[in-house]
Structure formats: structure tokens, C-alpha cells
Amino acid sequence: MASDGAGYLGGGGRPNGLFSWIFSTDHKRIGILYLVSILSFFVVGVSLGFLMRLELISHGPTIMEASTYNAFFTLHGVVMLFLFIIPATPSVFGNFFLPIMIGANDVSFPRLNLLSWWFYMAGAALALATLALGPADTGWTFYAPYSLRTGTYVSLAVFAVFVLGLSSILTGINFVVTVHRLRAPGMGFFRLPLFVWALYATAWIQIVATPILGVNLLLVIAERVFGIGVFDPARGGDPILYQHLFWIYSHPAVYIMILPGMGIISEIIPVFARKVIFGYRAIAYSSLGIAGVGSLVWGHHMFVSGSSYTAGVIFSFFTFLVAIPSAIKVFNWVATLYKGSIVLATPFIFALAFIFLFSIGGLTGLILGALSVNVHLHDTYFVVSHFHYIKFGGAGFAFFAGLHYWLPKMTGRMYNAKVANWSCLISFLGFNLLFFPMLILGIEGMPRRYFDYLPQYSTLQTVSIAGSWVLVAGLIVMFANLLKGSLRGPRAVHNPWGGATLEWRLPSPPGKENFEKILEVTKGPYDFRGLR
Amino acid sequence: MDEKEGGRERTGYATYALVWLGLMGLTWLSVTVSGLESGALRIAAPLAIASIKAVFVLAVFMHLRSERGLVRWVILIGLIAFLVSGALVFSDVAYR
Ligand code: HEM
Ligand SMILES: [Cu+2]
Numbered sequence: 001m002a003s004d005g006a007g008y009l010g011g012g013g014r015p016n017g018l019f020s021w022i023f024s025t026d027h028k029r030i031g032i033l034y035l036v037s038i039l040s041f042f043v044v045g046v047s048l049g050f051l052m053r054l055e056l057i058s059h060g061p062t063i064m065e066a067s068t069y070n071a072f073f074t075l076h077g078v079v080m081l082f083l084f085i086i087p088a089t090p091s092v093f094g095n096f097f098l099p100i101m102i103g104a105n106d107v108s109f110p111r112l113n114l115l116s117w118w119f120y121m122a123g124a125a126l127a128l129a130t131l132a133l134g135p136a137d138t139g140w141t142f143y144a145p146y147s148l149r150t151g152t153y154v155s156l157a158v159f160a161v162f163v164l165g166l167s168s169i170l171t172g173i174n175f176v177v178t179v180h181r182l183r184a185p186g187m188g189f190f191r192l193p194l195f196v197w198a199l200y201a202t203a204w205i206q207i208v209a210t211p212i213l214g215v216n217l218l219l220v221i222a223e224r225v226f227g228i229g230v231f232d233p234a235r236g237g238d239p240i241l242y243q244h245l246f247w248i249y250s251h252p253a254v255y256i257m258i259l260p261g262m263g264i265i266s267e268i269i270p271v272f273a274r275k276v277i278f279g280y281r282a283i284a285y286s287s288l289g290i291a292g293v294g295s296l297v298w299g300h301h302m303f304v305s306g307s308s309y310t311a312g313v314i315f316s317f318f319t320f321l322v323a324i325p326s327a328i329k330v331f332n333w334v335a336t337l338y339k340g341s342i343v344l345a346t347p348f349i350f351a352l353a354f355i356f357l358f359s360i361g362g363l364t365g366l367i368l369g370a371l372s373v374n375v376h377l378h379d380t381y382f383v384v385s386h387f388h389y390i391k392f393g394g395a396g397f398a399f400f401a402g403l404h405y406w407l408p409k410m411t412g413r414m415y416n417a418k419v420a421n422w423s424c425l426i427s428f429l430g431f432n433l434l435f436f437p438m439l440i441l442g443i444e445g446m447p448r449r450y451f452d453y454l455p456q457y458s459t460l461q462t463v464s465i466a467g468s469w470v471l472v473a474g475l476i477v478m479f480a481n482l483l484k485g486s487l488r489g490p491r492a493v494h495n496p497w498g499g500a501t502l503e504w505r506l507p508s509p510p511g512k513e514n515f516e517k518i519l520e521v522t523k524g525p526y527d528f529r530g531l532r
Numbered sequence: 533m534d535e536k537e538g539g540r541e542r543t544g545y546a547t548y549a550l551v552w553l554g555l556m557g558l559t560w561l562s563v564t565v566s567g568l569e570s571g572a573l574r575i576a577a578p579l580a581i582a583s584i585k586a587v588f589v590l591a592v593f594m595h596l597r598s599e600r601g602l603v604r605w606v607i608l609i610g611l612i613a614f615l616v617s618g619a620l621v622f623s624d625v626a627y628r
Contacts (some may be wrong), residue, residue, distance in 0.1 A: 011598050244621050295613065296620065311624035 005491070007412065008508035013494025025110035028510065030247070033412065038092060039479070041083040041124060046074040046472065053434075057459050059452060067450035070137035071152070075130070077140025078157065082164045083124050085391055086400050089260035090171055090206075093406060094199045097240075098175060100503045101193045103521060104186025105514050107176040112170050119167035120172040120324055126160035139449060141250075144231035144242040148223050151391060155224050158217045165210045168182025168256070172206030173176050175199050186323075186521035190412030193525040194283050197265025202289035205252045205259075209295065213249035216242065238297045240306055247298035255294045257391055258358075259287055264328055265351050268405055269333045270526045271499045272348035273340025277526045279332040286325035293322045303374045312371050317370035326362055330355060345497065346420040350401030353428045361386060364439065379449075382442025383434045400424075403482060408492035414511040415485025423481060427474030433467030498531045543592060552591045556583050 008028045010022065021029055052072050055062050065070070065241060078410065095113065099106055130136060136157040140148040147154050179192070179200050192200075220242075222228050229235030231242040248452050270277040277283065299307060299315030333355060342348070364386040368374055408414050437460040438446075446457050453461060497505040500523075562578040591597040596604060 061622065204609070208609060212617075238622070241621075244624070248617050296616065300621065303622075307624040308628075309628035310627040311620070314620065314623050 001025050003153065005412065005507075007507060007511045009412070009509050023114070025106075025114050026512070026518070027099050027110065027113060028410075029093050030094050030113050031094075034087065034120070035092040036094060037117075037121060038084055038088050039122070041079055044128075045076055045079040045084055046475065048072050050468055051470055054388050055451060056453065057465050059455070061451075064451070064453045067137060070449070071135035073449055074139050074157075078127055078142050078161065080391075081253070081257075082125075082161055083120075083127065085257045085395050085399075086164075086168060087120060087171070088198055088397070089264065090175070090202060090256075091400060092114075092262065092399075093195075093264065093402050094171070094175060095190050096410060097406065097503055098199055099178060099182065099512065100195055100506065100514050101196050101501050101525075102179065102182060103502055103515060103519050104178065104182035104188050107174045108181055113174055115291075116167045116170035116174070119163055119170065119250055123160045123162075123164035123167060126156060126163060127146075130157045130160070139188075141246060142217075143222060143246075144220065144223070144237075144239045145233060147220060148232050148257075155221045158220050160218045162214055162420075165214050169210050172203035172210070175203035176207065179203075184515075184519055186382050189285070190281065191521060191524050192284075193285075194277065194280070195260075195263035196267035197284040198259045198266070198287050199289040200261045202256050205256050205291050205295070209249045209252040209256075212223075212245060213253075216245035216249070219245075223473075230273060239304065241315050243302050243305055243307075244298070246330065247301045248295075249303065251298040252291070252295050254390065256288055257395040258398075259444050261288060261354070261395040261402075262287070264330070264398045264402040264405070265333060265354055267499075267501065268296060268347045268351045268401055269336050272343045272345055272351075273337050274343070274498075274528055275336055275526075276338040276524075276528075277332070278335035279328070280339075280524075280526070282328055283332050286328045289325035290322065293318060297322055297369075301373070303371060304378050305500065315415050316369055316371045320366065323362065323366055323369075328357060330362075341496075345381075346424065346496070347401050347405035349421055349424050350397055350404055353424060354394060354397045357389055357397055357428075357431065359468075361389030361394050377442060378417045379447055380442035380492065381438040381446045381448055385438035385442060388435045388438075393435070397428075400427075400478065405407045405497070407482060407486060408496055409503055409506075409508050411486040412488055412492055412507075413489035414492045414496070415481050415489055419477065419481040423474050423478035425474075427471055427478060428470070428471030430467050430474050434464050434471050435467070437461075437464040437467070495531070498528065500526055500528050500531055543595070543598070547592065551588055555585055555588060 008026060014020070021033060024030065042348075051063065055064050055069055066437075090101050093108070130153045130419060133156065134151075134153045136147075136152045136154045137150060138143070138152075138154060147158075152259075160442055181198060183192075219230050223231055223237075224453060227235065229237045231237040231239050233239055261334055266277060266283055294308065296318040297315055300319045303312050303316075364382070368377055368383065404420055406416070441460050442463075444457065446453055446461075458473065492508040494507050495505070496508075502519075502521075539573060560582050562581040565577040565581070566574055568574065590607065
């Protein structure tokens with residue numbers, strides 16, 4: 001192992017240039033590759049969102065035309081979902097920590113792992129290429145028949161998403177096989193950290209659901225190029241079939257986004273409450289439950305789009321059902337806190353922010369899942385607010401929590417905790433200021449995907465726009481602090497938080513080989529006896 | 533890995549080519565049948581043909597023929613997912 005303390009980050013005598021990264025099959029280096037690329041695209045996505053909000057600061061075209069606004073929300077959605085939040089936690093923290101947490105030296109297929117990063121970059125390049133050529137204006141959902149007729153570069157955007165799907169499938173396959181085949185001796189399924197359980201459940205969704213999106217997207221391209229008439233009603237096709245195929249993937253994809261985040265929270269809560277997690281098996285099984293039942297609810301996106309009333313009733317029922325395993329998790333986290341010896345450190349503060357924001361997201365989801373209420377609220381700002389609470393407030397804040405929890409292990413350096421706590425507070429306030437008014441605007445009838453609005457919405461729109469400034473300020477502080485800490489912060493000790501999972505037994509940063517010799521696992525992941 | 537590899541029957545290129553030709557033939561058949569405009573057959577026949585094609589792809593190109601144990605069982609997950617999502621889609625189409 002490198003003796004300079006650089007661990008896997010050092011060249012170990014050999015040159016440590018760009019190629020030693022972009023062609024590395026080391027799961028830790030691939031994790032870092034993903035981290036850097038994903039955060040870059042996050043910056044793009046945030047900028048687009050920020051500009052969209054700014055456009056609404058006054059009536060009429062302010063900084064862009066209506067058609068630009070359409071392109072912006074489409075690209076914002078595609079970038080945020082397919083380039084940021086779907087890959088973020090599995091590809092960064094999953095790649096880096098899943099093998100370590102189960103006592104393995106790498107994933108089962110390291111080269112496929114590298115290939116998945118290359119697919120990711122290729123997909124990203126294609127998606128951003130549309131920006132130069134003529135960005136799609138369909139929304140990230142590419143609904144037919146509009147997506148079949150618009151003159152913008154829909155085929156290219158759709159193909160980009162297809163390639164990104166390949167990348168996601170490869171990650172999923174790798175994780176399932178790794179969890180089955182590479183656990184260290186003594187690491188039974190019920191000694192797996194809950195983060196690994198969450199990634200395992202997620203990986204199954206990635207494998208089973210993503211191909212359906214792939215088929216659907218290829219059909220869109222085939223229909224645009226050859227006019228095969230599967231979706232286009234003018235050719236005898238069924239546009240609602242497009243929505244079925246789209247949401248069969250895209251609702252479970254919401255769980256691809258949130259389940260790994262829930263896994264992060266399940267790691268952080270017990271460590272900072274210094275307690276064995278409450279209801280380990282319930283949390284583990286609820287991940288599988290969410291993956292299963294969550295695959296049966298997609299029709300709640302189609303209540304008012306012409307699908308049958310019978311289907312509406314069935315899908316509404318399953319939607320209420322899927323709230324149960326999610327609530328099980330929230331209750332178990334809160335029960336873990338009860339009578340814990342709480343340490344109010346940065347990762348924990350982010351985890352609390354997650355629980356609050358995710359709960360708002362989940363509860364507004366139940367409101368939308370009710371058939372009758374949905375008729376009033378669909379395609380309004382209420383929906384926009386709901387999914388930002390889930391995807392940004394939930395999955396995004398969980399990712400930030402993970403950054404503050406694990407980055408010291410990954411880079412070997414600490415960030416400034418005080419600044420980090422402030423950045424969490426500012427982002428949290430900004431987030432609510434930005435998105436809570438949208439709930440009210442939605443109830444009042446403000447439709448989504450509009451680049452202008454009636455005067456009666458002015459006050460709340462302005463509050464929300466101010467919120468976007470506060471949020472972006474918080475994010476800038478957060479990432480400046482993390483960047484500075486990662487490059488020049490004080491050295492991190494091997495176990496700064498007193499965690500019991502295996503990554504905390506390794507030096508910070510870990511060496512090239514995770515474990516010099518095969519280790520024997522003798523206790524559970526939340527057994528803090530003998531640790532600080 | 534190697535010992536297992538030896539125990540498995542290898543699929544030759546000739547088999548792949550033959551199966552591929554068979555698949556093309558079946559594709560031609562389903563295009564023809566769907567042009568017949570004979571009511572129920574227009575939906576049932578292409579679905580049946582597609583299922584047969586899927587079995588060939590799974591068995592030969594995806595090597596399930598020579599796999600055993602867990603790998604064979606995994607296909608069940610795909611089948612169940614397909615049946616359940618198909619049923620739910622029909623809860624819409626059949627009652628519209
Ligand atoms: C600073 C942060 C963000 C801001 C200011 C922002 C703002 C916005 C705005 C203004 C819209 C369009 C609303 C409309 O007119 O219908 C939107 C849509 C959307 N946002 Fe964000 N957003 C942010 C972060 C995120 C994140 C982190 C995600 C996902 C992880 C996300 C996912 C989406 C999606 C999927 C859409 C829907 C796009 C569509 O309608 O096709 N956003 N956002
Ligand atoms: Cu959904």
C-alpha cells in the first residue's frame with residue numbers, strides 16, 4: 001500500500017495522470033469519476049432551474065422567450081433526473097462503499113463498471129449536444145403525440161436517455177451479483193448494512209424496469225423516423241400506451257432515486273444516535289416492499305389522461321399501499337432517535353432535514369394519489385412542488401448527507417463543520433422558501449410548464465424566486481466548503497464518527513486493495529460496543 | 533469458472549444463424565398476419581408469435597439453455613413483472 005497516506009488516490013510510483021482515472025477499473029476511482037461528473041451536471045441543472053425561476057420575476061418575456069422556457073424545463077428535467085439524481089447515490093457512494101461494506105475488494109465486474117461510466121458520459125454528451133443543435137421542448141416525459149411531431153431534436157435527446165439507461169442497467173447488474181457473490185465470510189444477508197439492502201433493492205428495479213424505458217424510447221425514434229404508428233393516433237396508434245410504457249419505468253425510477261437515499265439515512269441515524277437501529281429487518285424488507293409495490297402504481301400519473309376509471313381506482317389503491325413501507329422507514333428512524341445519545345454533527349443535521357422534507361414530499365404524494373383531488377391538482381405547481389420535495393428535499397438532501405458523512409473517508413480530509421452546518425441551514429430554508437409557495441400556487445391553479453402567469457400569482461411567485469436565490473447561496477457555500485476541505489482540509493482520522501460498518505476500519509483514504517487479507521465478519525453493522 | 537465452462541454445451545455459430553433466420557421468418561409471419569384484418573386473430577396471433585420468439589432469444593442468445601440453478605430462476609422475476617404490468621395495462625385498455 002502507498003505509504004504516503006494517499007491510498008488509492010496516489011499513483012503508487014506510477015504516473016497518476018488522467019488516463020489512470022478514466023481507464024481505472026478500481027471501484028473507488030470509478031466512484032470519484034462519477035462524483036466529479038455528476039456534480040458538474042448538477043451545476044448545469046441548478047443553473048437552468050435558477051434561470052427558469054428568474055424568467056418568472058415579471059410578466060411577459062423577461063430573460064427568455066416561451067420556446068426557450070420549454071427547452072429549459074425539458075433539459076432541466078433530463079439533466080436533473082438522468083444525469084444527477086438517478087445515478088448519484090448508487091454510482092458514487094454505491095460504487096465506492098458497497099464492496100467495502102460487504103468486505104469485498106471490488107465489484108463483481110470491474111470492467112462493466114468502467115463501461116457504465118463511459119456510457120454515462122456518452123449519454124451526457126448527447127443530451128448536452130441537443131442544447132447546441134435545438135433542444136427538445138417536450139418536457140422530460142417526451143409524451144406522444146407531441147414528441148412525434150415537434151421539429152426539435154427529440155430523437156437525439158431520447159437516444160441520450162437510452163444510453164444513460166444502459167449505464168444504469170450495468171450498475172444494477174453489478175450490484176446484484178456483487179451482493180450475492182462477494183460477501184466476506186460471516187457477512188450474512190442480515191448483517192448487511194441497510195445502505196447495501198437499499199442498493200440491492202434499487203438494483204433490481206434498475207434491471208427489471210429500465211429495459212421497458214429503452215424499448216419505449218426506441219419506439220419513439222422508430223415512429224419519428226419510419227412513422228410506424230404505434231403511438232400516433234393519426235396512424236392508428238395509442239398515445240396512452242406511450243404513457244403506460246413510460247411510467248412503468250418512470251415511477252419505479254422515483255424509487256431508484258429515493259431508496260438509496262433512504263439507505264444513507266439508515267446508516268447515519270444509528271451512528272449519531274449511538275444506538276442499534278430500530279427495526280433492522282423491517283427497514284430491510286421495506287426496501288424490497290417499496291421496490292415491489294412501487295412497480296404497481298405507475299397509473300397515478302395518468303388519472304386524467306384518458307385511461308379507464310377502473311385502472312384509476314386500482315392504481316390509486318396501490319399508491320396508498322406503497323406509502324406503508326415508506327412510513328415504516330420514517331417511524332423506525334424516529335424510534336431509533338428515541339432515547340439515543342444524539343451527536344448533532346453535520347451528517348446528522350442533513351439527515352434530519354431529509355426526514356422533514358421527505359415527509360412533506362410523501363404526504364403531498366398521498367394527496368395527489370387520491371383520484372378526485374388529483375383532477376384538481378394534476379399538472380399544477382402542486383405537482384412540481386411535490387416532486388421537488390421528494391427528489392431534491394429527499395434524495396438530494398440524502399446525497400448531501402452522504403457527502404458530509406463519507407467524503408472524509410473518500411478524500412482523507414475534513415471539511416469545516418461549522419460552515420457545513422450553516423450551509424445546511426441556508427439550503428434548508430431556501431428550499432422551503434422556493435418550493436412551499438408552489439404548493440399553495442398549485443392549489444390556487446397555477447399550471448406547470450408555463451413561462452408566464454396571471455397577476456394574482458405574483459406575490460407567491462416572487463417569494464419562490466427569492467427562495468431560489470437563498471437555496472443557490474446555500475449550495476454554493478456547501479460545495480465551496482466541501483471542495484476546500486477535500487483539497488486542503490486537515491487530515492481525517494480513520495473513523496471520525498465512530499461508525500461500525502466496515503469502511504470505518506480502513507484508513508482514510510482507503511488503500512488500493514481494500515482489505516489486505518480476507519476478513520471474518522463477527523458482528524452486525526450497528527453494534528457500537530467498543531467504539532467511541 | 534473454467535471447469536464449469538467445459539461442462540456446458542457450446543452454441544455454434546451455425547445454430548445462432550439458424551435461429552436468427554427462424555426469428556426473421558416469424559417476424560415476416562406476424563407482419564403478414566396483422567395485415568389480415570381478421571378480428572381477434574390480429575391481436576392474438578402476433579402476441580403468440582412474439583412469445584415464441586422471446587423463448588428462442590432467451591434460450592439460445594441469452595444462453596438460458598445451458599444455464600442452471602439460480603440463473604434460470606431469475607427469469608421468473610422478468611416473467612412475473614411482465615405478466616403483472618401487462619394485466620395492469622389491460623385494466624385500462626379493456627375498460628376504457
Ligand atoms: C436550485 C434548484 C432547482 C430549481 C430552482 C428548480 C426549478 C424548477 C422549475 C422552475 C421547474 C419548471 C416548473 C414549471 O414551469 O413547470 C422545474 C421542473 C423540474 N425540476 Fe427542478 N429545480 C431545481 C432542482 C431540481 C432537482 C434537484 C431535481 C431532481 C433531482 C429537479 C427536477 C425537476 C423535474 C423532473 C422537473 C420537471 C420538468 C418537466 O416539466 O418536464 N429539479 N424545476
Ligand atoms: Cu409515480
